[in-house]
Amino acid sequence: MVMNASMFRSVLASILLFLVFTASAQSRDSNSQLIKRGEYLSRVGNCTACHTAPGGAPLAGGLPMALPMGRTFSTNITPDSATGIGTYTEQDFSRALRKGVAKDGHNLYPAMPYTSFVKVNDADVHALYLYFMHGVRPVQKRNRQPDISPLLAMRWPIKIWNAIFLDSKVYEPESSQDAQWNRGAYLVEGLGHCGACHTARGVADQELALDGSRSGFLGGALIDNWYASDLTGDSNTGLGQWTEADVLEFLKRGSNRHASSFGSMVDVINQSTQGMTDADLAAIAHYLKSLPPARDSIEEKAAYVSQSTFAPSIPADRTPVQSGKGLYTIYCLQCHGADGKGMTSLIAPLQRNPNLLETDASSLINLSLHGTGRVVIQGGPAAYPMPSFGAVMSDRDIAEVLTYIRGSWGNHADAVEERSVALMRSRTKSPAE
Structure with missing residues (x-):
């Protein structure tokens, strides 16, 4: 059969239309x-x-x-x-x-x-x-202007x-490291912006380190009245006692056998890390576990000790029930246990919890005063979020119970002062208060 010109044009148009449709699809x-x-x-x-x-x-x-x-x-x-x-x-x-x-x-x-x-x-x-x-x-929502004086608001x-x-x-892979490490570094240092909270800042509010090549990176920092945890290999306050599996579990669930999330980290778990792939979380864990202990000149970390030598004394004008140990029995023991071990993945352990061993007790004080938000994993809220005790415990009570906890079950950290609790209460009180 001989194809005439009209038929040829028709077939050609059909072919072109198919190709355009396929390319568009x-x-x-x-x-x-x-x-x-x-x-x-x-x-x-x-x-x-x-x-x-x-x-x-x-x-x-x-x-x-x-x-x-x-x-x-x-x-x-x-x-x-x-x-x-x-x-x-x-x-x-x-x-x-x-x-x-x-x-x-x-x-x-x-x-x-x-x-x-x-x-x-x-x-x-x-x-x-x-x-x-x-x-x-x-x-459609207009941006709100900064609440800053005109002189200081200049850009x-x-x-x-x-x-x-x-x-x-832009991030460049380290040739000396494997693909998983590089993926973890790319996520942590880049889009994950972990250093924005977990790295200390200098006099110009700059992060003192932007990657693992400089000391102090992810070594912990005070931000918005919380102390963002040390994510380096420090055995006392960091991830030195954690495995990569522990890190992955924490990012996926908001808790593990060592610690539970609090403060703004609850939002990170709820809205970010629990929705990430296991491969990416494993890469983050692999990278974080490669970081050596932070050696920040601003604060020295105490060496880990397996048994506490610190025994807080009971003031002469206080009864045993009013002491830190007595207050712990009243307010804390039911959840965290007489041995401070809590309940794995449900209630934070107090024994060897790196946040309890941190020199800066801001997070512990804030948590005691106000509790923390509820972690919600795949639509299921955490069963036992930390409640607030600010309304029922005085500044002195909170100082004493935290001092007791920081010196028990193998913990070895400084006492918490009453004035530190009072200052945190003042900084974090709501306008209604």
Whole structure:
């Protein structure tokens, strides 16, 4: 059969139409996969926790964040074109994420952890951009102005700060390490921005170390009246007694045989790490366990001792029931046990818990006063969250019971002073109080 010109054109048009349709379908499928990838990466970066105000729409901003000179508020990062980032190009998005510069050219405060996000590679930035543009519901909500005096609110000094402290290089794999270690380092140092909380800061509020090549990285730090834990290999206050499996379990469940999450780490567990793949969590654990004990010149860590030599005395004007041991019996023993071992994965152990051995007792005091949020794993809330005792225990009571706990069952840490509890109570009281 001889094909005439009309029939040839018809067949050619059908073929071209099929190819265009196939290419379009493949493009849509590719974009769909990238959007899904971007959603996962946003969970790794825990974007929702910082960019969602209590009771507010997801990613619409408004969460207050403390700075040395006052408070700023997280911004609307939904794709709303009027109040969010809907008009951002991918280049604009990358510059804000990795350089801390908004579309209109103003510098973002370093409360936005762009000093860590700068390490994120181009492929992941692209996936994140597609997700925020096409996978997030736009919300019209104007950004709240910083609660900072006009003189201190000027942004131009941030340019100088960036020139001094911003390392603008994307993460480069270490050839001397395996693929799992490099993946863990990329997540911890980059999108996971663990150092933003767990690394001490200098006089200019800069992180003293941005990766494991410098001492002090992830060695623990005071932030928002909590002490973010030491994540290095310190046997006393860090992860020295943990296995990689212990680290993975903690990130997946919010607790393990050594400790339980508290403070802002509860949000990290709820909204970030429990939704990460086991492979990525194992990579993080592998990397963290490779870090040597932090040797921060700001604070010295005591060597671990297996048995306590510290026995808090009972003041002469106090009865045994009112002493730290008596207070422990009344308020703590039912959950944590007479031996301080708690109940694995349900109630935090007090014996050799690294947070109890930390020199800075801020987290212990804050936790005793106010309790902690509830970890929710796959929709199931934790059965025994730490309750608040601030209303029923005095500053002296809390100081004494913490002193007793920090000196019992093989623990060996300094006494907690009553004035430290009073100061924390004052700093953290609600406006209604």
